[in-house]
Amino acid sequence: DAKTTQPTSMDCAEGRAANLPCNHSTISGNEYVYWYRQIHSQGPQYIIHGLKNNETNEMASLIITEDRKSSTLILPHATLRDTAVYYCIVSQNSGYSTLTFGKGTMLLVSP
């Protein structure tokens, strides 16, 4: 699996948009970009994933650059409950391949 680079930590004010960047310059053509988050003492929670096009769901938006070498996860209106470690992972979309977690970004949402 390709490696990813994320900032160690970020701060965001409650109600504002949180934009979490991720670099994955060695991503292969058949690899997807996945985002998960882990709230303290819980298992990781799936947020969103994409291949080439931008994606949006009820939790977040995923913006992938045209060259696919980087992406940004956007939480449009961050709340205190969004405080968590956010992991950007690239992997083939396979029912048999697991995910390799890096260190992620610790997002702290403040009042």
Next chain:
Amino acid sequence: GAVVSQHPSWVICKSGTSVKIECRSLDFQATTMFWYRQFPKQSLMLMATSNEGSKATYEQGVEKDKFLINHASLTLSTLTVTSAHPEDSSFYICSAFGQADSPLHFGNGTRLTVT
């Protein structure tokens, strides 16, 4: 969405005893499940891949005789930590894929403390 359930959510045991952790897929069948371990302030590390009806595949450095994995049905995988020691204290998390093309879903983890 797919739900993966783990039990217990936390357990305290004495050194030398064995502990079993269950991982269930609640609304789907999972031929493959994955077991991770997470030490404080570290990321998740894959321990093993559990395959229904066959032997588990262990990552390098993980002792298969110490961490016994059984995947006897399409909805249940178990991880048994045998002869637990304080250094086995960790957060153990299982995961599984749901239906075709669904992302990997994780259980809520089991906090193991060995005294």
